[in-house]
Amino acid sequence: MTDYGANFGKTIKKLLDEKKYQTLKDVLVTMEPADVAAVFEDIEEERMPLLFRLLPKELAAETFAELDSDWQELLIRGFSDSELRELLGELYVDDAADLIEEMPANVVKRILAQADPQTRREINEILRYPENSAGSIMTTEYVSLRPDMTVAQAISRIRRTGVDKETIYTCYVTAERRLLGTVSVKDLLLATDDDAPVSAVMDPNVISVTTLTDQEEVAQMLSRYNFLALPVVDTDGRMVGIVTFDDAMDVIVEETTEDIEKMAGMLPSGKTYLHSSSLDLFRQRIPWLALLMVSATFTGMIITSFEHALAAQVALTAFIPMLMDTGGNSGSQASVTVIRALSLGELSFADMPRVLWKEIQTSVLCGTALAALCFGKIMLVDRLLLGNADITAPTAFTVCFTMALTVLIAKLVGCSLPMVAKRLGFDPAVMASPFITTVVDALSLLVYFTAANALLF
């Protein structure tokens, strides 16, 4: 995709250099808004306003909605008041609200001054809702029908008012703004009797969300039910807007990226990698690195307190990395699996006993297999092949025993911490690899040295 934008950018630049504006226009109108936006973000800043003015109104608005906020700001600063008014007239209300959330205060002021009163009211409505709520991502432009309209009247209403609506395919049947049912254009078109009332063809079993429902839940519901849009009602039960599937797809991708970032011990950034400066990356990464480094003091203390054992048998040190890594890997396998299942809604806290039991069984299988493999490896490779005579069968046994127990501890810690975090209202994704590794490191070293003291000295 990126490649496509970049390569196409060259053609566009050449046409711009040669001032072939008519050709440029002919080329741009054949493209999808997302691709035009990719080309715009690839050319020099000062040429973008010129290029933008070549686009027909509707494509211009759709392209604008796809641009990154830096480019949007650049364009708006170059717009005359009438250009800005025209753009706002074409933008969907939810895109306009997104825009306002991203712009600095003086730009926001200008935008609101140019928006017509109706749009301004709708934008403010959306901006009232907390970030990441259904209210904040909904659009107020949907088709509403009255229950007593006939099918023919409904179709003609859609034909008359549909042009500004984000989707016309699911229509909402309301009376005094209360949601009575939904009816799809498919149902209306395929209805056998054009004179039947809408209430007879509508589906009265409506699934809706409230303005305060978390956007991730909204996205999961849209994906679970394969809906094109979900209606949003306010706390008094009155319909105020809809969330469409394309916004839900974006939410799913964004929220997953956030989860992945948290699982890798980073603060979520909300910016794409190439748009992040190294200072952004530093800010995103240093908090967990610093915290985890400091918390490694405990592992250091454990090693220090067993110094005599290590001094007596230096060979023991050589196995520390293997034990720690196996523990870390086992733990992150369990934690990442559980975190993903939690965020897909496949698991809840009530499943904890089943999860623990599954992980205990899996640990016994993995631990036994690894311990056996490890014993063979130590005796064959480390002792025979590498000729390390310090390593005796009791040493190997100590290592392998620790290995098996570490796998068990790691899997139990790995699967339970995220579930407990979720239960306590924290984000389970934070309880992933880096954090679990630190906990498991300390526990596995304790097991190791205790076992060594008991078995070898």
Added chain:
Amino acid sequence: MTDYGANFGKTIKKLLDEKKYQTLKDVLVTMEPADVAAVFEDIEEERMPLLFRLLPKELAAETFAELDSDWQELLIRGFSDSELRELLGELYVDDAADLIEEMPANVVKRILAQADPQTRREINEILRYPENSAGSIMTTEYVSLRPDMTVAQAISRIRRTGVDKETIYTCYVTAERRLLGTVSVKDLLLATDDDAPVSAVMDPNVISVTTLTDQEEVAQMLSRYNFLALPVVDTDGRMVGIVTFDDAMDVIVEETTEDIEKMAGMLPSGKTYLHSSSLDLFRQRIPWLALLMVSATFTGMIITSFEHALAAQVALTAFIPMLMDTGGNSGSQASVTVIRALSLGELSFADMPRVLWKEIQTSVLCGTALAALCFGKIMLVDRLLLGNADITAPTAFTVCFTMALTVLIAKLVGCSLPMVAKRLGFDPAVMASPFITTVVDALSLLVYFTAANALLF
């Protein structure tokens, strides 16, 4: 969501116990297929067929498509031939093809025997395509229009034939099966002239995929362009089917789960956590655990070869876990960020120099900050607070120097391995935390002991 299904399950079970079949029916018809399926998977197996027979035809087929394959098989084995025929008549062709892929051979034979010749042909068409290709997830049921039809004729054709189509909202204008353009029902309904030919209202700039395009790419295109469906053409340029947005959402979620599993050092399973047995989990997890454990032999060898240094200053051992963990965490931050950007199509191999430069800058920032923090921590906590007089300023300097260099190495290895893997046609997700940790462990220990030899002895 899970909770909802489970709680509702109790009501349904009670109604079943009391044989209140009419009430059950009244309740079930108000529910969405995905929720009915969740209830079914929650009740005892032997009662499911009874419950299934209470559903009206269409809801029954939609619920069936949402069920896990174990439950689908159970139902089919209980069906009479005529029940099976009826179900196949209602199922969308892509769901029928999915079903056949999951069933054992004898069940497949029965299904194909009961399908009508047209359906059988279409199913076989879909099954011809490789797994994870656009062809394998498409449906052949779409609305096609001729370019010379009028808008009014087009609408009446949709009304006549639309009932069996998976989506009617995007229609495909074809001549001799070649795709000329797309037209949405919105365009048709909002067209001002009912007698205009379809060719005048259609959009001739069609974005399509081929039957062999990877399903992940198809899903990303649908999400990028906010399309309801993408047309699929065969290698001769003839239109053969469409992929709809709801299937794309499922693909995005599945592929992300696979990526996450690989990043945590697991083989992707394709099963949900609670549906995986501990043997499944063992098979998924043991290969990487075993491989990484064996490869830790190298870190062991490095430690063994520097045994004299460690014996001379045992305090050095205490810092090994901290250095290894910080290296591992730094590396996985970089690798996970790059892997995610690659799989979202935000990065390509051509961006490698920019990525390396960004990571070098970030490493210098993170490395300096961590080294300074670490030096303070060692001198204050380890030396003063814990009274470890072995730890001198040169020791602290050695540790902090290693720390800074490890962060740099880890970030460079972390960001470049996934990009190189992608370039060579391997899956970048495999180059994540566990693998990078092993590589970085060995490199950081080498730096540590080399620095210690140079600075302390």
